[in-house]
Amino acid sequence: MITIDALTKRYREVTAVDDVSFTALPGRVTGFLGPNGAGKSTTLRLLTGLGEPTSGTARVLGRRYADLPNPGLDVGVLLDASAQHGGRTGLETLTLAQRTLGLPARRVDAVLDLVSLTAAEAHRRVRDYSLGMRQRLGVATALLGEPQVLVLDEPANGLDPAGIRWMRDLLRAFADDGGTVLLSSHLLTEIQMVADDIVVIGHGRVVAQGTKDELLAGAGTLVRAADPAALAAALTGAGFTAAPAADGAVTTDAGLAAAGAAAFAAGIAVTELRAGDGASLEETFLALTTDTQRDTLDRASGAAA
Numbered sequence: 001m002i003t004i005d006a007l008t009k010r011y012r013e014v015t016a017v018d019d020v021s022f023t024a025l026p027g028r029v030t031g032f033l034g035p036n037g038a039g040k041s042t043t044l045r046l047l048t049g050l051g052e053p054t055s056g057t058a059r060v061l062g063r064r065y066a067d068l069p070n071p072g073l074d075v076g077v078l079l080d081a082s083a084q085h086g087g088r089t090g091l092e093t094l095t096l097a098q099r100t101l102g103l104p105a106r107r108v109d110a111v112l113d114l115v116s117l118t119a120a121e122a123h124r125r126v127r128d129y130s131l132g133m134r135q136r137l138g139v140a141t142a143l144l145g146e147p148q149v150l151v152l153d154e155p156a157n158g159l160d161p162a163g164i165r166w167m168r169d170l171l172r173a174f175a176d177d178g179g180t181v182l183l184s185s186h187l188l189t190e191i192q193m194v195a196d197d198i199v200v201i202g203h204g205r206v207v208a209q210g211t212k213d214e215l216l217a218g219a220g221t222l223v224r225a226a227d228p229a230a231l232a233a234a235l236t237g238a239g240f241t242a243a244p245a246a247d248g249a250v251t252t253d254a255g256l257a258a259a260g261a262a263a264f265a266a267g268i269a270v271t272e273l274r275a276g277d278g279a280s281l282e283e284t285f286l287a288l289t290t291d292t293q294r295d296t297l298d299r300a301s302g303a304a305a
């Protein structure tokens with residue numbers, strides 16, 4: 001369990017994290033989604049003891065990270081896979097962590113196996129690893145102490161599609177086993193694939209949070225008919241929203257069955273009826289975060305100056 005309560009971090013004039021509150025529950029994968037500069041990394045750094053909040057609290061298993069007796073046994077952390085020491089082999093990296101945590105040597109083999117790094121790869125220097133291999137090694141290090149909680153910052157960066165699938169399965173299995181997973185990403189599709197709960201952050205503030213199903217419901221239903229205006233009128237007449245798209249489709253907040261029924265009741269033959277697609281969902285999230293996206297603001301103020 002992770003509890004973030006009114007967390008705020010100010011750097012001089014920049015408020016990187018602004019009154020952020022959310023909970024990541026055991027047995028669930030919580031996705032922390034936001035554009036670049038939104039405050040994800042700062043939040044995760046505060047959570048894992050790499051900085052002091054200006055105000056508010058971040059707790060893992062009810063305690064501040066710094067107050068955990070041997071944090072590596074409670075929480076596995078991967079914040080920046082590219083920051084691992086390039087001169088060490090993967091095996092040396094893991095062995096060092098295993099000794100620091102006071103774990104039996106067999107844990108090293110166990111986690112190498114878990115992340116599918118071969119013995120030959122484990123003997124190579126990290127500087128010769130691809131980013132995807134570094135992510136696997138970072139995940140292996142995070143899992144060494146058999147923690148109950150995993151905190152991962154953009155873990156899918158550098159992974160190929162098979163690697164992304166592997167990561168998704170690993171996080172799913174970890175949560176299904178009762179673990180708590182918090183992972184950040186700036187890509188909705190990545191979060192959508194694995195998260196049960198989603199917290200959306202923009203400009204340091206939480207702009208939306210809920211279960212994935214709740215948030216995806218915002219993507220609505222796509223309905224198409226020969227006369228989109230009549231279809232839209234039927235939907236709004238039945239008490240739903242109706243947004244006609246340029247291609248003649250209409251997006252509505254009605255569920256699939258309700259949208260079909262509203263069209264049927266108005267005598268309209270539907271030619272397409274399906275859940276709103278990922279692209280429109282991506283647009284929803286972009287719209288949600290664009291006003292609060294720091295880069296956009298910076299560019300805008302730069303252009304105005």
Ligand SMILES: Nc1ncnc2c1ncn2[C@@H]1O[C@H](COP(=O)(O)OP(=O)(O)OP(=O)(O)O)[C@@H](O)[C@H]1O
Pocket residue numbers: 011014015016017034035036037038039040041042043186294
């Ligand atoms: N040490 C620091 N000093 C000053 N400003 C900082 C510092 N660390 C972060 N910031 C600022 O805080 C804001 C949030 O940064 P943060 O790295 O947490 O965002 P992010 O959501 O993780 O984005 P990214 O994916 O680009 O890392 C940014 O505007 C960043 O420039």
